[in-house]
Amino acid sequence: MSANTDDGLLIVSEEICEQVIRRPDAFSAVEAVFGAMARGDAYNFPVVREAIGHADALYGFKSGFDRAGMVLGVKAGGYWPGNMAKGLTNHQSTVCLFDPDTGRLTALVGGNYLTALRTAASSAVSIAHLARKDAKVLGMVGAGHQSTFQLRAAAEQRDFDKVVAWNPHPDMLPRLAAVAEELGLAFEAVTPEELGAQADVIITITSAFEPLIMADWIKPGTHIACMGTDTKGKQEVDPALLKSATVFADEIAQSITIGEAQHAIASGLIGEGDLTAIGEVINGTHPGRSSADEITLFDGTGVGLQDLAVASVAARLAREQGLVTPVAL
Structure with a gap:
C-alpha cells in the first residue's frame, strides 16, 4: 500500500x-x-x-x-x-x-x-523456499555491516545449531560470533574450504571481485545465497558452481548483467534459460528443490x-x- x-x-x-x-x-x-x-x-x-x-x-x-x-x-x-x-x-x-x-x-x-533489512529478507526468502528442511549448519562468508542482518534473518528460517564463518579480515568475525551467541548457536571461524565442507546453507555477503568459494568445496544438498554481487565485475563464487547448481534469481535480467550469474553467462557455462525467478517458487509454478542432494543457488542482486x-x-x-x-x- x-x-x-x-x-x-x-x-x-x-x-x-x-x-x-x-x-x-x-x-x-x-x-x-x-x-x-x-x-x-x-x-x-x-x-x-x-x-x-x-x-x-x-x-x-x-x-x-x-x-x-x-x-x-x-x-x-x-x-x-x-x-x-x-x-x-x-x-x-x-x-x-x-x-x-x-x-x-x-x-x-x-x-x-x-x-540491510530487505537484503537479509531476500536471502531468508530463498532459504525458506529452497534450503533443505533439515539444514543444521549455516555458513557465513563476509562479516561487514549487513552480515549480522543476514545471520539473524537466516536463523529464523531453519533450526540451525551452528554457524561457521570466514571473512577476508578475521578481526571482523567477533561481531558475527556475538550474534550467534545471542541466538544460542555454536560459532566457529573456519577456512573457506572448511566452511564449504560443513555448511548446509551458505550466505555470501561481501564486496569481492573474485571467487571466494569454489565449486568443489560445496557438498551435495547445500543452498547458497549469493547476496553481495550487484555490480558489473563483482564476484563471490566460482562460476562453475552455477553450472552444477540449480540457479534462482530475484530478477533474471539483472542477475545475468550485474549479478553473480554474469560470469557464468559470459564464460558460456550457463545460459539465461538456466535461471528461474524465485517468484516462480513462491507462486507454486516451479517446484524449487527437487532432491536432498540438489545444490541450489540464489543470485540476490537486489532490486528496487x-x-x-x-x-x-x-x-x-x-x-x-x-x-x-x-x-x-
Missing part, C-alpha cells in the same frame, strides 16, 4: 524505520513482491549505477512499480567505501514513494537500515521493488503509530 497523500508528505527517518519495521514485516513484503514480479504484476525499471569519480563512490537509482501492492517509487543512493572510517554506513540511500494515481510525492524514507516494498510498509506503520507528522512540499 502506498503512503496516503491526503495529509501531505511523510518523512520517515532511519530511527523511525528501525523502530517500526521488523524482520517478519520485511520478509512478507519481499516475498510478496517477488511473487508479483513473477506474475508480471510488478516491474523494475532499468537500473542506473555509476562510479562518480569522487570518494571511490558508486551512485545510482533503482525504481519500479508494483501494481499488486500499488507502490511506486525510486531509491537513490550508493556505496561510499570510506564511510566506515567516518562513523557512517558505507551504503547510503533514501527512498522516495509516489502516489500511483496522481504522481504526487507521498514519503521520503531513510533507506540505510531498510537496505524490494526497497519500495519495505519502505512502503515502514511509512504505513509510522503513520499508523503516529510517529510522523505530514508536511506540505
Whole structure:
C-alpha cells in the first residue's frame, strides 16, 4: 500500500524505520513482491549505477512499480567505501514513494537500515523456499555491516545449531560470533574450504571481485545465497558452481548483467534459460528443490521493488503509530 497523500508528505527517518519495521514485516513484503514480479504484476525499471569519480563512490537509482501492492517509487543512493572510517554506513540511500494515481510525492524514507533489512529478507526468502528442511549448519562468508542482518534473518528460517564463518579480515568475525551467541548457536571461524565442507546453507555477503568459494568445496544438498554481487565485475563464487547448481534469481535480467550469474553467462557455462525467478517458487509454478542432494543457488542482486516494498510498509506503520507528522512540499 502506498503512503496516503491526503495529509501531505511523510518523512520517515532511519530511527523511525528501525523502530517500526521488523524482520517478519520485511520478509512478507519481499516475498510478496517477488511473487508479483513473477506474475508480471510488478516491474523494475532499468537500473542506473555509476562510479562518480569522487570518494571511490558508486551512485545510482533503482525504481519500479508494483501494481499488486500499488507502490511506486525510486531509491537513490550508493556505496561510499570510506564511510566506515567516518562513523557512517558505507551504503547510503533514501527512498522516495509516489502516489500511483496522481504522481504526487507521498514519503521520503531513510533507506540505510531498510537496505540491510530487505537484503537479509531476500536471502531468508530463498532459504525458506529452497534450503533443505533439515539444514543444521549455516555458513557465513563476509562479516561487514549487513552480515549480522543476514545471520539473524537466516536463523529464523531453519533450526540451525551452528554457524561457521570466514571473512577476508578475521578481526571482523567477533561481531558475527556475538550474534550467534545471542541466538544460542555454536560459532566457529573456519577456512573457506572448511566452511564449504560443513555448511548446509551458505550466505555470501561481501564486496569481492573474485571467487571466494569454489565449486568443489560445496557438498551435495547445500543452498547458497549469493547476496553481495550487484555490480558489473563483482564476484563471490566460482562460476562453475552455477553450472552444477540449480540457479534462482530475484530478477533474471539483472542477475545475468550485474549479478553473480554474469560470469557464468559470459564464460558460456550457463545460459539465461538456466535461471528461474524465485517468484516462480513462491507462486507454486516451479517446484524449487527437487532432491536432498540438489545444490541450489540464489543470485540476490537486489532490486528496487524490494526497497519500495519495505519502505512502503515502514511509512504505513509510522503513520499508523503516529510517529510522523505530514508536511506540505
